[in-house]
Amino acid sequence: MLKLDSHPVGQHFLQIPGPSPVPDRILRAMSLPTIDHRGPEFGMLGLKVLEGLQDIFRTKSPVIIYPASGTGAWEAALCNTLSPGDRVLMYETGHFASLWSQMARRLGLGVEIIAGQTADEVLPQAPNWRRGVDAELIAERLRTDTQHGIKAVCVVHNETSTGVTSDIAAVRAAIDSAKHPALLLVDSISGLACADYRHDEWGVDVTVSGSQKGLMLPPGISFNAVSARAIAASKNARLPRSYWAWQEIIALNKTGYWPYTPNTNLLYGLSESLDMLQAESLSRVFARHRRWAAGVRAAVQAWGLPIQCADPKVYSPVLTGVITPPELDADALRKLIFERFDLSLGTGLGKLKGRMFRIGHLGNSNDLTLLATVAGCEMGLKLMHVPLRGSGVQAAMEHFAAHPGGLAP
Numbered sequence: 158m159l160k161l162d163s164h165p166v167g168q169h170f171l172q173i174p175g176p177s178p179v180p181d182r183i184l185r186a187m188s189l190p191t192i193d194h195r196g197p198e199f200g201m202l203g204l205k206v207l208e209g210l211q212d213i214f215r216t217k218s219p220v221i222i223y224p225a226s227g228t229g230a231w232e233a234a235l236c237n238t239l240s241p242g243d244r245v246l247m248y249e250t251g252h253f254a255s256l257w258s259q260m261a262r263r264l265g266l267g268v269e270i271i272a273g274q275t276a277d278e279v280l281p282q283a284p285n286w287r288r289g290v291d292a293e294l295i296a297e298r299l300r301t302d303t304q305h306g307i308k309a310v311c312v313v314h315n316e317t318s319t320g321v322t323s324d325i326a327a328v329r330a331a332i333d334s335a336k337h338p339a340l341l342l343v344d345s346i347s348g349l350a351c352a353d354y355r356h357d358e359w360g361v362d363v364t365v366s367g368s369q370k371g372l373m374l375p376p377g378i379s380f381n382a383v384s385a386r387a388i389a390a391s392k393n394a395r396l397p398r399s400y401w402a403w404q405e406i407i408a409l410n411k412t413g414y415w416p417y418t419p420n421t422n423l424l425y426g427l428s429e430s431l432d433m434l435q436a437e438s439l440s441r442v443f444a445r446h447r448r449w450a451a452g453v454r455a456a457v458q459a460w461g462l463p464i465q466c467a468d469p470k471v472y473s474p475v476l477t478g479v480i481t482p483p484e485l486d487a488d489a490l491r492k493l494i495f496e497r498f499d500l501s502l503g504t505g506l507g508k509l510k511g512r513m514f515r516i517g518h519l520g521n522s523n524d525l526t527l528l529a530t531v532a533g534c535e536m537g538l539k540l541m542h543v544p545l546r547g548s549g550v551q552a553a554m555e556h557f558a559a560h561p562g563g564l565a566p
């Protein structure tokens with residue numbers, strides 16, 4: 158028999174930056190019997206989750222739900238709005254931004270990568286993977302595109318491979334200042350329901366997101382929040398699409414149904430997640446994430462290890478990337494921490510394999526979970542003989558004690 162649960166006692170610490178731990182409440186909701194997806198009860202569930210999602214994305218426009226991982230929703234955003242050979246300007250902030258641009262190329266789009274040029278001593282191989290989007294570079298590039306050949310600008314809101322949260326309002330302002338008609342497509346797969354996000358106010362045309370991060374659900378559903386301009390663009394876009402096509406889904410969603418079999422039990426979970434987030438209020442959800450992130454960063458700074466994000470203005474509230482000394486294999490450290498302390502940390506992705514690890518501090522967590530996480534990291538670093546300047550556990554405890562959060566509303 159395949160054994161998938163090798164954590165027989167106590168709690169496994171899933172501190173990767175998504176999938177994040179799923180609350181018991183959501184697991185229980187998902188265990189309800191699967192119902193007829195064309196029956197009367199289903200329509201009520203469909204309408205509830207579709208409306209609830211609009212509050213989370215802060216939009217009055219439709220939000221499309223796909224039974225797919227985030228990668229599917231990336232593809233949906235591109236193929237619904239663009240035509241073969243269209244030029245897209247894609248800002249490279251990290252591994253996920255580059256995977257999205259790889260997909261755009263495969264779909265037959267003309268991809269132009271734009272990236273910051275700041276040199277970096279700590280990570281010379283990936284200097285632009287330590288900073289956020291420089292909106293001025295986008296504005297400069299668009300100003301030179303006088304024929305408006307660039308059809309879309311694509312950026313990642315919270316770059317999960319690095320721990321950097323870019324300023325999306327600034328990107329919209331840059332596009333507007335260049336008086337350029339390009340659509341703005343944003344990946345907020347790991348930002349949504351952790352970091353402040355405003356689809357309508359920031360003038361985003363398509364926001365791509367997923368279930369397994371701030372929504373505290375298992376992986377398996379993903380989203381496209383769209384704008385009226387994006388819907389208009391989809392009417393003329395010629396990239397081939399069938400399963401991903403918005404129009405049919407939006408039409409049927411008006412009654413709470415889908416043209417295909419939706420992921421019923423994940424939608425039960427989504428309904429519960431929306432209730433939880435609404436009861437807490439988004440502003441408290443964001444404040445909680447900011448506070449946790451500050452506590453974890455205090456720990457990393459106390460160890461004397463570099464935080465991957467080099468610009469405090471764009472520190473991620475979702476995760477913190479920790480750069481390890483060059484002589485240490487960060488994956489060997491992660492393996493030891495997993496085996497000894499039942500704690501999973503995020504690996505270094507792409508160019509950063511073995512050079513860093515990522516601590517997720519999102520979703521279903523609390524101060525003590527994060528202190529245990531920091532303790533697991535600190536014990537692992539010591540066992541690997543990494544010289545530490547001081548105690549991260551002490552620093553995190555002091556941060557959490559000095560900045561009340563807790564259960565009080």
Ligand code: PLP
Nearest residue numbers: 226227228253315317346347367
């Ligand atoms: N974009 C970002 C920012 C992500 O964090 C991820 C996954 O972690 C993806 C895209 C890809 O999503 P998925 O793995 O659900 O397909």
